[in-house]
Amino acid sequence: MKGPTADMGEPLEPYVPDPTLRAALEDFGQQCDREISVPPQTRLDRGYGGGTLFVARLGEPAPPGREPARKVFVKVLPARSRHREVRGQQRPRAALGDFARQHLAEQIFPPIDLRDGRRLMFQEPTSDFQETTDDDARVRGLDELDGEDLLAAFRAVLEAVLHEWNGVVPAPGRTGPPTRETTLGPYLERELRAAGAWEKIHHAMSIFGFHSDAESLIIDSRPLPNPLRAVGPTSPHHRQPVRFHAGFAHGDLHGGNVLVPCGADGRPRPERFSLVGLSAVDAEAPLTRDVAALLLATVLRYVPSLSRDESEALIDYLVHPQRGRPGTLAGPVAELVRIADEVGAAYAQPLAGPATWRRQARLSLIAQALTCTTFEDLRPDRGLWCLRLAARAMQAHLDENPVGYAAAAAPPADPAAPVTAVGRWPVSPPNAVAPAVPAARTGASARHLLLWCALAAALLALAGVTAWALAPGHT
Known part of the structure; x- marks a missing residue:
């Protein structure tokens, strides 16, 4: 990979501390012969999905003396959600109408699988978005x-x-x-x-x-x-x-x-x-x-x-x-x-x-x-x-x-x-050993009682037989 120039942005290391992600970005730059850098103050973290999103500058091949750069969104998907994400990205943006061309970012390179199971994706913002921001402007999440x-x-x-x-707006044969x-x-x-x-x-x-x-x-x-x-x-x-x-x-x-x-x-x-x-x-x-x-x-x-x-x-x-x-x-x-x-x-x-x-x-x-x-x-x-x-x-x-x-x-x-x-929280203390179930002890006591009753009945029966045998007239 060509080293990032001072005009494009900062080196990757200060803004991409993750060594696995940084190595993947550097390897991407080497393979496609593009400069990639991360401007200051553009790192964004996703909320509930567990992934990471930040803005990078991507240099395009150009004639000598001219090094155009464009902003791209770099998205890192956690392993558990990466397949669902990529399926959705396969829909052509042009098929989604003018709104899509104005407001939907577009996937511009094939996704890259990281060795830890995550997936790296590159999405390009719309031209309106690119024109609004200059080299020193921030991009902010809502x-x-x-x-x-x-x-x-x-x-x-x-x-x-x-x-x-x-x-x-009404159209032929359609009111909304x-x-x-x-x-x-x-x-x-x-x-x-x-x-x-x-x-x-x-x-x-x-x-x-x-x-x-x-x-x-x-x-x-x-x-x-x-x-x-x-x-x-x-x-x-x-x-x-x-x-x-x-x-x-x-x-x-x-x-x-x-x-x-x-x-x-x-x-x-x-x-x-x-x-x-x-x-x-x-x-x-x-x-x-x-x-x-x-x-x-x-x-x-x-x-x-x-x-x-x-x-x-x-x-x-x-x-x-x-x-x-x-x-x-x-x-x-x-x-x-x-x-x-x-x-x-x-x-x-x-x-x-x-x-x-x-x-x-x-x-x-x-x-x-x-x-x-x-x-x-x-x-x-x-x-x-x-x-x-x-x-x-x-x-x-x-x-x-x-x-x-x-x-x-x-x-x-x-x-x-x-x-x-x-409902309650927590349902049980984390890593707690399950206590003995009271019902099990109750069941055990019941079985013991039945055994004692059976033994008592047997003894009474035996006593009755013995008394009958020893009674006068049965000797």
Whole structure:
């Protein structure tokens, strides 16, 4: 590899301390005869996925005296998720419309497998993104922003995903995004599978002390419907009809996958954002999937700092945004909920109206909240908060949408399924030796008692026979 030049950026070592990753980057540079360096202050860490994302400068072969460089996103996937990510990257960006050309990063080189099982990928931001940033400007993730900058970027992303990527401008033979018909159980299962949580959700429920087939959960002494129960075909709610608006969705929309360029003045330019992590792009997704994902991932930043009353108010606001902002909830977290509901309602107005949109959005919120319970770095506190959110949202959905004929159409409930389950954390002390089971000692005592009774009966019988034999007339 040619050594990085002073004009391009800094050497790799100060900014890429991981020796395995650094060796792979150096080997990549040698094989493709390109200069690669890492500018200062551009390292970004992904949130829930466990991967790492940072910006590098890549020099292209050029005539003598000219060394053009372009920014690329370098993404390092953990071994457990790398195959799912690459499958999603195979979709051509051109097939995703003008929005994709403006806001979706594109994979520009084949992925590189590291010797420890991780995978290294190179994604190129859009031309708008490249033009906004100069050599000294920072690239910031949405989860690095705060205050007004965060709110502006949050709104810009949601408006672009809905109004630009899934515009409702009438076209010949079409008045807006298509609608799809399904039922409640398959809707939730599809969303959990799309988020990669289907294989983990039952284990996550057990970690919190719940049985995934329970009809209801007792959380903080309050019985709530189990939001996962509707996925089971024996649930009376499984076949409840669901109608939703479908279209393009990023599918993994959280702050670590939204990159915002900064101008020469250091101010973010949210309208020129770029999305990375295209593993779950879907052209037939519920349009509330991205809204719920970005909203929940962003408000979770604030949950640990909320008081008990504020935490409850946030759940109420997420479940019932149409009721308005609770007086006990202040700061950016309340504005995030308001913006998401405002943007969604404005988008849905020309369609079936805000009521239908909010019903669909609540179901997507349930699925996203359940998904968040599977993230190890959110457990225990925020993970259990997400489970409470999912259960409260399911309660609101069932209250507003009675079972009706779906109960008659559903198979009878499984009598073996537990009725309730009580959640607790932890379920048992880590690495603790299992105590003796009291029932086993009780069983042992019962067996001893039976033996003594049998022995006593035998002795009494023997005594009776002996007395009879010794009685007069039997000698």
